[in-house]
Amino acid sequence: MVSVGVLGATGAVGQRFVQLLADHPYFDLTVLTASERSAGKKYRDAVNWRLDLPLPETVGDITVTDTRADCLKNVDIVFSALPADLATKVEADCAKAGIGVCSNASSHRMMPDVPLVVPEVNADHLRMIELQRDAGTDGFIVTNPNCSTIMLTVSLAPIRNFHFTDLRVATMQAISGAGFEGIPGMSIFDNVIPYIGGEEEKMERETLKIMGTFDGSEVVNAPFSVSASCNRVPVIDGHSMAVWLDIKEPVETVAKAFQNWKCPLKDLPTLPEKSVDFMTQQDRPQPRLDRMKGRGMTVSVGRLRPGIRYIAMGHNTIRGAAGASVLNAELICDRGYL
Ligand code: 11C
Structure with missing residues (x-):
């Protein structure tokens, strides 16, 4: 041990x-x-x-x-x-x-x-x-x-081989992201707060490093732009986000990539059976229903539409x-x- x-x-x-x-x-x-x-x-x-x-x-x-x-x-x-x-x-x-x-x-x-x-x-x-x-x-x-960058990058894993140059994301983030101390200070009931200090910058730069190439001496950032807009919403656990990508392939091809994707890693105790769960129900994923999938480690992806547009959601203090x-x-x- x-x-x-x-x-x-x-x-x-x-x-x-x-x-x-x-x-x-x-x-x-x-x-x-x-x-x-x-x-x-x-x-x-x-x-x-x-x-x-x-x-x-x-x-x-x-x-x-x-x-x-x-x-x-x-x-x-x-x-x-x-x-x-x-x-x-x-x-x-x-x-x-x-x-x-x-x-x-x-x-x-x-x-x-x-x-x-x-x-x-x-x-x-x-x-x-x-x-x-x-x-x-x-x-x-x-x-x-x-945490938001984790949901975003896990959701991109199945589709990263499609060419795109412009990634846009708007988050809907749970209050537990602010920690126990942060929660009382937030006037969140019946509200949405369109600012989370530093979050947009972190999503933009961290995504490029993670999806970049390590050549043995340094990471060369991924060759696309990321533009993020982050919002706090009255949800206890589970960050959702709407994602837009300028992928030109038909939506059916992208859907197949989500459906057929196999995680490249061998089994590890915390790795869920499905890192990405592709959902086709019109009103999913939802934090309350989907955040504990894979013991909180699965990222759910749904509402895939031409554009390409989709929603990703995962448990922010477990997966994130x-x-x-x-x-x-x-x-x-x-x-x-x-
Ligand atoms: C939030 N994502 O929901 C933040 C919390 O860089 O690890 C985590 C901040 C971080 O407020």
Whole structure:
């Protein structure tokens, strides 16, 4: 078993990490970190557990430590659910201390030697770990993108071989994307907020890196433009998005590509049976009905129309955050990078 920890274990994404790692076939969850005021408490006393499933018993007994690299004794991998401002230093310290960091934070995503990975789309970018090792780091940092970017890029996997130059996307994002702290500040009931700070820029630049080509020394960005418009809507979990692409092939050909697509990866514990579920019902996908498909890891695609236009939807804190990092870590183990 690989010994793992979670940085920032009490927040919305941290709790999802704990839920996914509590009984994992590769990983033994041994360390949980949180802010100074939680350090020294049992996890069950430090956390305000807000998920739909009960707090796993064995994890409740773990004593929470401070979020510092020197508190992570004998840990092989840490999963980071830290806010970006904290993550910059702590993740770099962990990597220097020989720990593999699988991060959901945004701070290192665009660094030239840090892989930004969605396994179904660019598993080969994990080779960038070698650049970090060549530069003298004993551990490594591997990141997953912003949740909206994950739904978008997974939905593009089956159709990426069609030629297009212009990708437009408008999101409808759930309130859990703002974390437990962000929710009370939002006047979201009976409302739509047409602004999520930094989100549009992240979708635009992260998509190009993920769908770009890694030539062994750097990533050459994907050769198309991305224009995003992001909105917060009164949904608890599940980010939806409308996507427009200037693909010239007939819609029937694109539908076949969605239907016939096979994920290129071999089986991994968190990889769902279907990474993309292509739906033909006129009123789907819907967050409430479809977000838990594939234990929250499937991205549903529907409303495919000429144009090309479609809707993609997935669970933002599972597929879009904690599940994405755990899947990256499984791939890292599978490919022998540990
Ligand atoms: C939201 N997507 O829904 C954001 C949260 O870059 O990981 C995640 C931000 C990020 O507000």
